[in-house]
Amino acid sequence: MNDKDLAPMDRRGLLKAAGAAGLMLATGAYAADAGARKRYAVVGVGSRARMYTRAITGKYRDRAEVVGVCDRNAGRAALAVKRIAETGAGQPVAYAAADFDRMLRDTKPQFVIVTTTDASHDEYIVRALDAGCDVITEKPMTTTAEKAQRILDAVKRSGRHIRVCFNYRYSPPRTQVKDLLMSGEIGDVLSVDFTWLLNTVHGADYFRRWHSNKANSGGLMVHKATHHFDLVNWWLGAQPERVQAAGSRQFYTPETARRMGLQGAHERCLTCTEKAKCSFYFDLAADPGLKELYLDNEKHDGYFRDQCVWRPEISIEDTMTVMVRYDNGVQLNYGLQAYDAWEGYRIAFNGTKGRLEHSIVEAAGMAGANAVQSRSDTVSTRIIPLRGAPREIKPWTGEGNHGGGDDVMLEEIFGEAPADKYRRVSDERAGAYSCLVGIAANRCFESGTTVRIADLVTGLTPPLRAPMPDRGAPIAMPLKLKMP
Ligand SMILES: NC(=O)c1ccc[n+]([C@@H]2O[C@H](COP(=O)([O-])OP(=O)(O)OC[C@H]3O[C@@H](n4cnc5c(N)ncnc54)[C@H](O)[C@@H]3O)[C@@H](O)[C@H]2O)c1
Structure with a gap:
């Protein structure tokens, strides 16, 4: 069964699910306690939402509280309330999807955290902004150009703010790559070669879940590659201008x-x-x-989390190749497959003074018929100057999910992170530039023609970027070559 046609949870369903879970659900106004804790409402309380609710009810409970949760699945909404209540850090009110606006009126959150399926982000982002809330949304910001336009317009109209949670930027080895590029050691970057591999455990999972319907996820070009396109946009400090791409489903058939x-x-x-x-x-x-x-x-x-990966009705690609031209002239060559023998990525930046190579093996191999993957997180980073010996870089390390990136990002969202010279925080502009590359690639898959980002939305301006080396700076190079 596919979840795109599911009806939103009704109020009766919510109360029934709450009763089954032994919960008391408030139906009226939230009784705020004293104190200056920031008020958060969460819409879409599935797997990812737990990272935020755990942080709010755990490490940041003195600064933040969850005042409302909303989901179209009554059972998951009730479960979220139960889990939060068990922490002793508050008792949020649960709302049906149809009651989202009422949740905002009743519980008066300052922030709405959007962790629903990708294609429904825009709906909640726009309504939250228009209600005067700031928004923290999961990636991708959205799945189509029309939805991106709605969001950009709503930000302008409301004057409120969006943070798009690109947690990959915060992983220490990837921040280190940004640091190396900012240092100018390889000069101006002229081209980038980037391959991301998803294996048959994690990669296959996209074909079991709601992601397998492009209407829900925008396909892996949007759902997954939004991380990767954002990384390149941020690493380069540049804006994507033109996209060419090919994609097909070759394995999950x-x-x-x-x-x-x-x-x-x-x-x-x-x-x-x-x-x-x-x-x-x-x-x-x-x-x-x-x-x-x-x-x-x-x-x-009626949503099945374990749909067959071989279903003919799957509408997302598993094999994708993309070329992107940036506004500073950089050319990106990007590939993504979802059925590889290992999981991770390789990227190379070719600059006027040398090459930066960086790779992470996230899952090396698999054991057993039920495909248990062994975590690896083997990081390799090196710089190979045009003239001179290669230099191995000792990787920066971190603990926790997504290479340690999640915790660093949560500290910035809920804690007291110091000013960030890498400018890892992302607003709707970075959110748009990232998902629009995937959206453009999806259009290319159908049309076979080049798609210009500027033709997809209007009023999109470059986000604030960390300073990159001056492209006009002279290149110092020894006159006598020493060949290896
Ligand atoms: N940054 C990351 O590394 C990362 C990791 C995982 C997921 N995510 C993102 O988090 C979001 C949620 O993913 P997930 O893995 O938690 O999925 P999930 O299926 O576990 O949870 C989604 C929840 O949203 C609810 N929902 C769906 N449509 C809704 C609607 N229209 N109105 C109200 N509720 C609705 C579902 O019932 C479910 O409870 C996605 O946007 C995904 O891309 C990001």
């Missing part, structure tokens, strides 16, 4: 299932008659956290 000795596609893993034979079988019931969040709440919206 009924034909691949048959090549693997299966009869073909099924609806989902839970009820699959060939689960014993399929090395992509995913046991949703085996993980208590996933079971509680998704399997136990299917009755509310």
Whole structure:
């Protein structure tokens, strides 16, 4: 079953789910406690929302509180309230999706955290801005050019602010790459070669979930590559201008299932008659956290978190190649596959004084038929000058999710992070420049022609960027060459 046609949760469903969870749900005004804690409402309380609610109810409980949660799935909304209440750091009110505006009126949040499916971000961002709230939204900011325009217009109209949470920028080794580029050691960057690999554990998961319907996610060009395009935009301190791309679905197809000795596609893993034979079988019931969040709440919206990865109706690509031309002349060559033997990426920046190579192996291999991946996080960074010996760079390290980036970003959002010379905070402009590259690539997939970012939206101006080396600076190079 596909979740694009699901009806929003109604109020009766919410109360029923709350009753089943043994919860008291407030229906009226929020009784604010004394103190100056910032007030947050969260819409879309699935997996990702927990990072924010855990931070608010944990490390930052003296500074922040969750006053309302909203979800179209009554069970997940009730579960979020229960989990937050169990921390002792507040008792938010749960609202049905149809009651989002009422939540804003009742609970009076200063900030709305948007962690719904990608295609619905714009709906909540615009309504929150128009209600006078600032917005913290997950990536991608949105999935189509029309929706991006709505958001840009709403920011101008409301005068409120958006933070798009590009957590990848905050991972220490990636911040270090920014630091090296800012230092000017490789001179002006002229071209970039970037390949991202998703393996058959994490990569395959996109084909099981709501992401597999392009209407929900914008495909991997938007959902996933928004991280990567944002990184390049930020690393270069430049704006993408023109995009050419090709994309197709080559691996996650009924034909691949048959090549693997299966009869073909099924609806989902839970009820699959060939689960014993399929090395992509995913046991949703085996993980208590996933079971509680998704399997136990299917009755509310019919969303299956373990849809068959071989379904013919999947509408996203698994093989993508993109060329981007930047406003400073840089050419980016980018590739993404979702069925690779390891997970991670390789990037090379070719500059006027040398080359910066950087790679991370996030998951090296897999063990067992149920595809358990071993975490690796092996980082390699080196600089190879045009003249002189290569220099291995000792990587900056961090602890926690997404290479340690999540915690650094959370400190900036909720804590007291010092001024950031890398300007990692992203607003709607950075959010737009990133997702518009993927949106342009999606258009290229259909038309085969070049797409200009300026033709997709109006009124988009460059975001504030950290200072990069002066492109006009003279290049110092020894006169006598020493060949290796
Ligand atoms: N930055 C990162 O590294 C990162 C990692 C994971 C997810 N994300 C982003 O977080 C967001 C959520 O992803 P997830 O993995 O938590 O998905 P999820 O399926 O676990 O959660 C989404 C939640 O939103 C609810 N929802 C969906 N449409 C809704 C609507 N129209 N109105 C109200 N509620 C709605 C669902 O019922 C669900 O509870 C996505 O935008 C995703 O791209 C970011």
